[in-house]
Amino acid sequence: MNFERMITELGFTTTAPVGLHSYLVVAAILFSMGLASCLLRKNAIGILIGIELMLNAAVLNFMAFWRFSGGVGGGAGPMAAIVLMVMAAGEAAIALAIFLNLFYNFTSVDVEQASNLEG
Amino acid sequence: MxxxxxxxxxxxxxxxxxxxxxxxxxxxxxxxxxxxxxxxxxxxxxxxxxxxxxxxxxxxxxxxxxxxxxxxxxxxxxxxxxxxxxxxxKQKQPLESPRSWPLFVFATVCLIALTAVMVYCACVFPSPAINQNYVAINTAYTLGRMLSGSYVIIFELAAVFLLLGLIGAAFLVRRAD
The missing domain is CATH 1.20.120.1200 (NADH-ubiquinone/plastoquinone oxidoreductase chain 6, subunit NuoJ)
Known part of the structure; x- marks a missing residue:
């Protein structure tokens, strides 16, 4: 990657907007942070936070690709974002219900303790 | 100029x-x-x-x-x-207990490697220039037309999904008497 293109890509200029790669790199870092949160946490709520981070990284990718393709399909990118938000809302509600049941049964939301299938 | x-x-x-x-x-x-x-x-x-x-x-x-x-x-x-x-x-036990040290190091190394691979994949292809012809005007209008047009099935399915999800969540958290 030559130097001039990198300057343009990163937005250190006033003649062009930030490039696509900058958005993709931010989304990749966010996704990895969410995955780290899912893998390293024992608290179920912390795992849910990680899932939200990963979903948001996916939404950012959809929006960035849509914008840099010149608004393909009218509003295909925002439509994917809306569908993902609906999924995230339903998922958060149901996951919280499951965690509350977990808390009633085990008196904690530690996923390491919930290792038997009998409830 | x-x-x-x-x-x-x-x-x-x-x-x-x-x-x-x-x-x-x-x-x-x-x-x-x-x-x-x-x-x-x-x-x-x-x-x-x-x-x-x-x-x-x-x-x-x-x-x-x-x-x-x-x-x-x-x-x-x-x-x-x-x-x-x-x-x-719950006050009795700490909310977060630390993982074992080798597992933490292993996960961190794997995640850094994953990030590096993703960043490399994102950067190896040439970045397209932003399309200057596209002007964002009133995306709410466009989305409304799409949701009541070619995306109407997704719209209805999302409504059913949310209804099922909320009823299911309320059903799950009820205390058994």
């Missing part, structure tokens, strides 16, 4: 500075949200991450998605998360 560059400065300078400020906010608060051992601090840090993502959506020319992001995520899902922290809080 000078007039032109002045106009371009007014067009892109602020947007690029905004991008870097939002990136700083998102990465720092996202890191705290992902790795903090205090779950309440992680939830409140997620607030700033979601707000920064709404800023990205404004920069990407979709006002409606930015407002929806704030309403749905910050106003709904985050409150639900903090509600969950409140309901499952």
């Amino acid at each position: 000078e007039q032109d560059s002045l106009m371009l400065y007014q067009t892109y300078g602020g947007a690029n500075i905004s991008f870097w400020l939002i990136t700083l906010l998102v990465l720092i608060s996202g890191g705290i949200a992902a790795l903090s051992t205090n779950i309440v601090r992680a939830a409140f840090s997620l607030f700033f991450t979601l707000f920064g993502l709404a800023g990205y959506f404004v920069l990407l020319g979709s006002d409606f998605i930015a407002v929806t992001q704030i309403i749905v995520y910050v106003g709904g899902i985050l409150v639900l998360l903090i509600f969950g922290v409140l309901l499952t809080n």
Whole structure:
């Protein structure tokens, strides 16, 4: 990657907007942070936070690709974002219900303790 | 020429500075949200991450998605998360116990490698120039037309999904008498 293109890509200029790669790199870092949160946490709520981070990284990718393709399909990118938000809302509600049941049964939301299938 | 560059400065300078400020906010608060051992601090840090993502959506020319992001995520899902922290809080044991040290190191190395691979894949292809012909005008109107047109099945399925999800959640958390 030559130097001039990198300057343009990163937005250190006033003649062009930030490039696509900058958005993709931010989304990749966010996704990895969410995955780290899912893998390293024992608290179920912390795992849910990680899932939200990963979903948001996916939404950012959809929006960035849509914008840099010149608004393909009218509003295909925002439509994917809306569908993902609906999924995230339903998922958060149901996951919280499951965690509350977990808390009633085990008196904690530690996923390491919930290792038997009998409830 | 000078007039032109002045106009371009007014067009892109602020947007690029905004991008870097939002990136700083998102990465720092996202890191705290992902790795903090205090779950309440992680939830409140997620607030700033979601707000920064709404800023990205404004920069990407979709006002409606930015407002929806704030309403749905910050106003709904985050409150639900903090509600969950409140309901499952227990004083007797610590909320977060540290993992074993070798596993932590292994996971961190794997995640850094994954990030490197993703960043490399994102950067190896040439970046397209932003399409200047596209002007974001009133995405809410476009989305409304799409939702009642070619995407109407997805719209109805989302409604059924949300109804089922809410009934299922209310059913799951009822106390057995």
